[in-house]
Amino acid sequence: MHPHQPLSAPDSYAAHATDLTKVYGTGDTRVVALDAVTVGFVRGQFTAIMGPSGSGKSTLMHCMAGLDSPSFGSIRLGDTETGSLNDRQLTRLRRDRVGFVFQAFNLLPTLNALENITLPMDIAGREPERAWLESIIQTVGLADRLGHRPAQLSGGQQQRVAVARALAGRPDIVFADEPTGNLDSRSGAEILDFLRGSVSALGQTVVMVTHDPVAASYADRVVFLADGRIVDELHAPTAEAVLERMGRLTPAHQV
DSSP: OOOOOOOSSGGGEEEEEEEEEEEESOGGGOEEEEEEEEEEEETTOEEEEEOSTTSSHHHHHHHHTTSSOOSEEEEEETTEEGGGOOHHHHHHHHHHHEEEEOSSOOOOTTSOHHHHHHHHHHHHTOOOOHHHHHHHHHHHTOGGGTTOOGGGSOHHHHHHHHHHHHHHTOOSEEEEESTTTTSOHHHHHHHHHHHHHHHHTTOOOEEEEOSOHHHHTTSSEEEEEETTEEEEEEESOOHHHHHHHHHHHHHHHOO
């Protein structure tokens, strides 16, 4: 592991939020999912986001990725302020500069692995960057499975295809929401090794929401949320250290 320390220069961030607030509902049903969160994700770094259930982890990721809009505050992806974009511009930004990996693999069953990997670029009318694509396929270790459809692949292999798809367009940042949640421990470890390798070997920036201390230990940095606020962070984490921090947070915030 080669943990990076956060840098203060704005151009070192692949994504940055300032005073990010997200409110759902009004009156008695009003819920503050994010409460004035300021956080940056450094280029070429693997960050895990953790916290008790309902702490705002997925809301933070969805707002940062442009899938949800904040109630207040600002978000920058690279040098682009997302709040200044119209829907069409935001869609293009997500397509061209952001990769997504979700718990459900979201592969098209009628396409083979390679076609699933290149699908976003095909839709955008962009030619894959061949050397980059080959390095991803090499890293993902599925060169002998590229002609197989999802039904012919194991769960771990399907998720590796999904991760390769997220990386194939060479995005500025990849957001992964519980990417090992549907996998057994061995397949999960394969995915985490792949994400780790994409950061260490390919210089990718990855932000992963997880509840698993072992998964978080693959990251360079762990950010802890509770009640919609960042309450702690840990660098060069071990599973034991993450578990200990989570243990401090969870009892106080359980109802």
